[in-house]
Amino acid sequence: MKYFLFSMILFLSGCMSKKESIYSVAENPWEESLGNHRAVLQVEESAEAALIDIDWRRHDRDPAEKRFIIIHESGDTIQNIHRIAVDNERCKLAFGPLKKPGKYFFYYLPYLVQENYGFYNKGYLKPEAKPAADWEHKLDVAKLLKARLIDFQSRTEFDNFYPMEVIALKSEKDSLLNRHPQDFLIFPEDRLFPIRMLDEIPQKWIESGPSTVFKGEALKNEYYAFQLGVFAARKDLQDLKIEFSGLQNDDHKIAADKLTCFNTGGIGPYGDPFVKRVDLAQGNVQPLWIGVDISKDIPAGTYKGTASVWAENTEKQTVQLSLKIGNEMLADRGDSEAWRHSRLRWLNSTLGIDDEPTNGYKPISFIGESTYGFTGKTMTIADNGFPGSFKVKETEVLNRPISFVVETPKGQEQFSEPQNIQLVKNAPGKMIGAWESYSDNLKISGVGTIEADGYINYKLSVEALKPVEAKDIRLEIPFKKEVAEYMMGMDLPGGVVPKKHSAKWNGPHDSFWIGNTHAGLWCELRGSSYSGPLLNLYRPDYPASWYNDDQGGFRIESTPSEVKALVYSGKRSLEKGEELTFEWSMLLTPVKDIDYKSQFTNRYYHNGGQPVPSDEDLESGVKIVNLHHANNYNPHINYPFVAVDSMKWFVDRMHEKGQKVKIYYTIRELTNYTTELWALRSLGDEILGDGRGGGYPWLREHLVSNYRPQWYQWFPDKSADASIVNAPGDSRWYNYYIEGLAWLVRHVDIDGLYLDDVSYDRRTVKRIRKVLDREKPGCLIDLHSNTGFSKGPATQYTEYFPYMDKLWFGESFMYSDMEPANWLVEVSGIPFGLMGDMLHGGGNRWLGMVYGMTVRHPWVTEGVTCDPRPVWKVWDEFGIEQSKMVGFWEKEPVVLTNNPQVKATAYIRDGKTLIALGNWSDETEKVKLNLDWDRIGFSSANARLITPEIADFQLSAQFAITDEIPIESKKGWLLIIEEGKQ
Template identity: 50%
Template sequence: MKKLLTLLLPLISFAAASAQPQDNIKYTTPNFIKIWNDALGNHRAIIEVSQPSQAIELDFLWRRHDKDPQNRRFILINAQDGSQIKNILRKEVNNERCNIVFGPVNTATEYYLYYLPYPIHTGWGGFGADYLKSEDAPDGEWVAKIGKDLPKAKVQTIQARTEFDSFYPMEVTALASETADYKSKNSDKMLLFPEDRSFQIRMRDAIPQKWLSTKQGSAFAGRAERNEYYAYQIGVWAAGGALDNLKVEWSDLKSGNNTILKKDITCFNTEGYNPRGEYFTKNISVKEGIIQPLWFGVDIAESATAGTYRGTVTISAEGVAPKSVDVAIEISDKVTADRGDSELWRHSRLRWLNSRAGIGNEPTKGYTNVEVDGNKLSVKGRQVVLGDDGLPHSIKAKDNEILAGGIEFIIQTDKGNTVLRTGKPEYTLQDNGRVEWTTIGANDEMKLNCRAALEFDGWVNYIYTITPLKNIKVKDIRLNISMRGEVARYMMGMGLEGGNVPSAHSSKWFGAKQSDKPIISTTSDAPVKLDGLQDSFWVGNSDAGLSVELRGASYTGPLLNLYRPAPPVSWNNGGKGGFVIKKEGGKVLASVYSGERELKPNETIVFDFAFIITPVKSIDYKSQFNDRYYHNGSNPTPAEEDIAAGVKVINVHHANELNPYINYPFLTTAQIKNFTDYWHSKDVKVKLYYTIRELTNNVPEIWALRSLGNEILGSGRGGGYPWLREHLVDDYLPQWYQYLGPVNSADASIVNSPGESRWYNYYIEGLGWLVKNLGINGIYLDDVTYGRDMLKRMRRVMDANGDCAIDLHSNTGFSRGAVIQYTEFFPYVDKLWFGESFYYNRMSPENWLVEVSGIPFGLMGDMLHRGGNRWRGMVYGMTVRHPWMTDGILCDPRPVWKVWDNFGIADSKMVGYWRADAPVRTSNDKILATTYINPNGEILVAVGSWAEKPTDFTLKIDWKALGINPATARIVQPEIVDFQSSAEYKATDKIRIEPTKGYLIYIR
């Protein structure tokens, strides 16, 4: 039969070759009730069959832009009885035309031809499936009976499941013959197509059928309102060859004596402001055959006079004569209340791309100006004293000196360490929250320029520029930091997870490849080596420390799973650079070296590094124990018993009905506002998941963002969820996927471009808008890629609009060393949730303290993975969030919360085992205790075991420090559900404890 089918196909195809396919078809979407099963795909043709027949021919132009339509399955359904036609013979199936024969057909009725079906994935994470492959070949006997003059089916309409899925009109392509004909009639190298914002230009390598009737040189006419930020487009088609160095100019818009100045108009594709508030221009070149949409924004003042404002946009390219488009915008007398931002179809929020909100040097809430007293610089709780070389010779956190000597930047040649004569540091800026200084040195071999700055949050940055005056062979350029041994107790980074400072350790820069293996902590004295990317390290204790970042790479934000840049070039020096730390004589020396190199005259080399003095703030114990989180990804609504248990903050995750679309909470603002208002009435705060890393495909501005090339939306292999394949087609990287049911479009995000982009500005404006208009109390950050400058902007914008908090989550499974990735965030963060992929039962106490608790940095946190370890968690003042569940494991914190409330822990003093003045310890160094002392003098002791087997211990109590008479004291272990049974002890009693377990014990 297959042989017969092969023989007949050429005959059938030839017979139909001269047939004219049906064209000019109506495009519709069904009403809500008639939306079909999404497993059938998002597109169908409704066809009419006028008579029963052994075979029916269908021939129409579907004008598709997606890839490989010939490889997708056809499903043909009888609309009357739901039966499926099995025999489908493909005669010609390509992007332009669908010519098939099907049958037998026993009923004259409507039929539905579904042509992009795919397997439904009802879960989340990633969409790895492909479309269903082509249907089976038709029955050979049926093919043999097909005659020549077949009845013709007629397409009534092409339907998309939803308006969001529709190709019409901007993705309904012109045929190749039509495109060629249009080009022949309009032979200019550059053709222009003005478009209203309602018809976003989507395709880059094909023109829509809609444009075939557009006369070149036609004007643009639009309608706007006073106080609106008005957006429109002009499509530039490189029809006759590449367009190099596209130049776009525009005039004022005039209506009688009234004018909208050209400075109040912008083309987002050619100019803007970066996230640091710096103006920039972009050079645009368009390859032959490609369409470049240009998006324009017109800032219409509320005071504008109604009327029609006229002007021109002139576009040219190298070797191409300028062409002008007449622009007329009719402004009504109506005033738009919020610039148009509440109506997303207006695209007025595009102006957010150029926002400079939150930029400045003013200290954020809780911090003060930098104080300058000679070479002594002070910020809240910390102090830096500069030497004559401009480097710190003393760094203090409160009264704790960190350094054991001055920090050194050393250039070593064959002659020894280079000595450059420098004057004292010269201050070049003193602006409230930022102080800048320079030092300049020179000898007969080189010049050295150092620019440095200290900001109000304790961040210190040095940028050294070395300019050789002759060929110089350098043995090493390195940074030496000598720290006092009693301060340099713990460390993390440069290949080590959080733990005790080792006696000696060295490492090299890691390559770009990360292991997918989770980090598993151990109880050994030596920290565990990490195999992920690292560009920072921290050394210190709970009272003082120093975080060091080696900068200079093209990307300097947190090193996440999606962004894997090379190490900083100057420091790495082609793999010659590295890191050494060692203990010697009561000191700890950390050294970053770059190795041998040859410097050539006038070829500058730059070394960039930064410090953060820790802790960055004082711990807010009251907030830690009072502001209890309800964090339920699928259902953000707590029950009454949860509120009664003390829930005070609701984190609204994404991927639920309230906040369905990742990193774009602007599509459900009415629901979020109602939710927030309700819970505020219950004295409960509401925070939203809102970050940057990936962006939902449902964002209304997606086509405007796409027009910016890869400035905002990242490049990649394509694929993923069908909507992305059908509309974006190529040059994107799929990321998060979440099924949202059979009616709503799935949330199918794509990766943002790494590094800074104007989406940062949009994000900042969006954050302010959410706080101001919806009343949210802050945001939940889940592994983000921007740096500390963004955190400063975020805090300023949030604090200007409401009472807000930020909590930060990270996954150590791919964000190796979350603490050092995000240390620069900590001044602006209120709480940590570093718990995903943390194996709490295998983590050393030092690892708990450094990587999870936040305590050395002035923060506190919650546990996550598999419910954490409730006993060890209390040693660090942590529980899980309610009712978060991982791997089907739920650890309910409410019984412990009840103990907190009965004891009054929010008003207590917390003294951990890591402090020298801890008043309660145990007789076993594997059994650790943290003491909570309430204002009434009552004591609560949290005991946790890191012993490998059941162990006996006794409490070692400093009765004098506690102010308790041991003769009358009671040591009581209360019963706590799922935590411990009740017991009472004498001070000398041995207490048995199981591995990984612990107790909460009152001393009264």
């Protein structure tokens, strides 16, 4: 709001056009359903009809297809409207009868209000009914009383079209072109007036005319932003370019490399510079957003220079730049005042890009004999150049070396041992090696990468030295049988490894994991365009090499000693010199040791629109508040920079109560409240995704076209939060996002992130982790996903796991229908060194305790809530954070039952053990417990069984240790065994 007030003050005090403005903002917003815009008319006397004939200069599409509503200031609605001429430039109509003189409000964009959240699925009201025939028959347009236009009003400042979305008339554009014969015209603009229309020019430019002079005012240490609007007046412009001279003031200079045009190049999300081609169709506008990096030590004064603009098919035009720098110094480059647009420089940030290990992981070590050490893991390279051994602590994962096989009608190609081996990078957190291998027909150029957290990537370029008919090109990963207990991915939910399985590229299915809770391996198949998890919303093309026009696929083959995973690509013909790229990534699991204490003590408060926990909630042990979006403290999705003061107030209050605060802040979509929205739009489809438009009316009225609407949140007191989808793949928005995260930690003092289905890859997550750890040690990240959306989120997001603190894989998970192995592999996080919480439908509180899981308090889904506080109370009374968790999945569990449908987990501590029982059967079952008394620490003869009463969980009961215990279907018990007499 500060930005809007500031811009309005500046606007009213001197930035208006020469003639008085006929555009204003309503003092009090009118009823939302009437739309965001109206014309205020004055009628001097009563009449049967009056005439409106106004140039309303509208940019939105199809103005004649919306309903018109005209209301007298007394509240009376006009009954008849006769349309004469309605298009984007002009509105001419008659209306009546007019029973009273005075003001009439003409609403021309009314729509259906959707008072909820999700996806806006309503729209504008259809045109009004035809006027009464007897009234219309009497009209004589030439003699009608004329209504006078007072002004055009917007419902709020956020809805305002003026001045940058008020179009020029065709006649005005024709006159402009007659006066200016250049191929393109330049219109300099201050940052206060972002250029919004890309296919029209504003009336403002007609009045000001083009110019080759820009003057601005800045402060020391400011990153100053401004625009040059390029209008392709007479022809298409090919490969638009800009060049700066630098800015000079006497003996002091701002060097040319301190001026940046964000539209023509920058730094990509992985630190690589790039140049961007900008073409501009005739009649369209290209805003060139320019940043000037002003040092804090520069003397005050006026600095002058030039910016030369041209295309490869035009003459160069030179803009004279004049920047007056004042004596005042900005402490933070201007970042705390969004209207300055100084944060555009974040687009080119490299923050967090380095090859150091993240916290918790040691540098890679070379142990010898082709063996490399990670934190708790080792990898040995075999003679073929691929891993021959993966060990997680003392557990070997592979039965024999991984192999990359090219099969022809004559058999498998025999490749040489690696040659021309080069160490490309040798850093503490990352090592890269390159090599070549040859067969009679093929050359493999390989690049292998290992990282400190147990991540491995192989990228092979396979070149045909002569024509080759390949029967198959495949990857074979042979797992030890005793390790390959569980599997997920490639069209399988998490579960027990099948003896045989096959899958094709439908799904998405691009990855799999095989292993157990002590050791395992995740593998993902990639192509050259890989940029993140293969989600439904952001599904990149399948890797061409592996997919091979749907001839590729996956299968499992088992023998008594191994489980072999094969990724095959099928038959193909290679011409001499033809190259294919095969890429895959792997990650050794578990990625870390489970932090059980954190699971049982760092309890989450997660309550969307009402994020403030009560004193009672705090007394129950809540330690972390997740601040979702769509509330007063974080109102706008994925852009937590609008209500910074409110968020800071909230964070400070929670810190006073001993709570950490993590915020919802991701990348998938972006709110329409984004200050830099128009600058981002000027970058084409680099950051903001393309689409058919539509959605919430604000988007239709301002963005108009070439966007895809996404999440919608209605607010009763302001314009809705209406997001649009970001472009798929990598973009500089990752850089902005990470800089923004660092800024939020420094200035708002947040304690981490709540991630909700994001699409960037592990490189970005690693940057996030480093930035959080360096800015504020102890920051946390938890990851939420939806199995219906991600098609197996644990597989899709495995590459994130080294940097996560907790999982919340719960949406669309039907807990009571899931098998025990499915819980373990897909939801619990345990095989990966993490733990999680439940979500959908309140979870299943009994089965969840077998994995140490509860729901988050007081989240409600599907109209169901499951209060975890009664279970938390038992945790605290028992002291579960001091216990050792031993689940049924272990080779030697502490508790077994005599029924395979009933699973048990023990939480062991000195003098007592908590046992969680869960019945997966559809029937009530009776079970006896088989206990390992040596590990419990006392004998059965000196033990008693306690069944505490737990609200909404179980009634107190009397069982002896030797009793058969009845358990209802899909329910369970929490039992405590203590040393002492029964």
